[in-house]
Amino acid sequence: MRVGVVGLGIMGAPMAMHLHKAGLLAAVYNRTRSKAEPFQKLGVYVADSPADLARRVDVAIIMVSDAPDVEQVLFGQGGVVEGARPGLVVVDMSTNSPDWARRFAERLAKHGIKFLDAPVTGGQKAAVEGTLTIMVGGDEALFRQLEPVFKAFGKTIVYAGPVGYGQAMKLVNQIVIALNTVAMVEGLRLAKALGLDLEKVAQVLSSGSARSGSIELYLPKLLRGDMSPGFKAAHLKKDLAYALELAHRMNLFVPGASLALELYKKMVERGLGELGIHALGEIY
Template identity: 85%
Template sequence: MRVGVVGLGIMGGPMAMHLHRAGLLAAVYNRTRAKAEPFEKLGVYVAQSPGDLAKRVDVVIIMVSDAPDVEQVLFGPGGIVEGARPGLIVVDMSTNSPDWARRFAERLAQYGVEFLDAPVTGGQKGAVEGTLTVMVGGKEELFKRLLPVFQAFGKNIVYVGPVGYGQAMKLVNQVVAALNTVAMVEGLRLAKALGLDMDKVVQVLTGGAARSGSIELYLPKLLKGDLTPGFKAAHLKKDLSYVMELANRASLSLPATALALELYKKMVEKGLGELGIHALGEIY
């Protein structure tokens, strides 16, 4: 199975490297060619466009920022459909929404191209260590065929239902991750104000009922003053915007999520969107 990766950023780069180690990576493409150079040195073909990449592979993985970026990669000038042939499988592993996933699947079907939405969670650490959780929506037989691909960089791989369900599951994950991060940041602010020993705070938060993915991934970075992103605040703001769009359409009240969205909007407005989601305390 020949796999190509479009998007070699914080997540896509490490994932592509795992695919290379598994003997599956045939081609890569990135708008900034410099990010593709490490793969070129390893003998991986660096495509001139997403369409050029599509000609050379059986499976295309897309890992870019947002739905408009995915749309451009698929259908824009030099897009995947220009090099696609019937039977090609496109896997969108970025985060957007169920609506976009279904739209992409319908348009690609006109070219005979299959589609899975398979966003991931675990942040940069999970991508580097190959321990990501992968949530896959689409045809179950396609999921089974692509399991070796997902296993190259994922540890917890879950088939969640038809097209769009992968994105739906990821948005659920993002709500919980966002609220855990808000809780962590405010808890630390309180701990500092009360003069508590931070080492003992860590001992309690990592060993008791308050422990969470945010505590495990981001608390050590926060205490070192490291605000670099494992996942960017601007991306979480984007994801929570999709959540509230769906919630409002369904007349569903999610007050805590609405608050988290406002907090991350403030981060972006203050020019802090490129920092990690754990840098939320910078706006307080």
């Protein structure tokens, strides 16, 4: 399979590099062309547009920020549908919502293009290490065909169900990440106020029942004062908004998730959205 990647950011670039190492990467595209230069030096074709990329690949992976960005990549001027032939597979690995996934699938089907929604979790560290967790929605037979692509940069690959189920599972994941991060930040604040040795606090939190992905990935960065993103606060705020929209539609009471969304909204309002999600304490 010839695979192309649109979006070479924090997550997309290392994912593309793993595809290159696996001999699957045929083309890349990024709006800021300089981010594609490392791939050009490796002999990978750098497309002029998503349409140009679509002409050269069997599978087009989209890894951009939000649903409107995916929509632009697919259906905007110079978008994937302009260059695609029937049978092309589009895999949206960004995070949005089940509604958007179904909408994309329906519109692409009119052009003879197949679709999977396959958001990931694990952050930049897992993307670099090739150990991402991938949640896939869509036709199961198509998912099985694309497993070699997912295995190039993923460790845990879960078929979630029909189109939209990958995004649904990711939103559940994001609520848990957000609340784990709130817990970590607030626990650390109390530890500082009590004058505890933070290295010893980290030792306890990393080995006992409080341990979580947030503790493992972000507590060491907090102790170093490193607020750089493995996952941006603005992106988590966006994901929580999608999750709360679904919960409210089903009349589900999710007070913890609602609180987390308000906290991350404050981060974005204060101009801190480009920091990592673990920098939440900056607003307290």
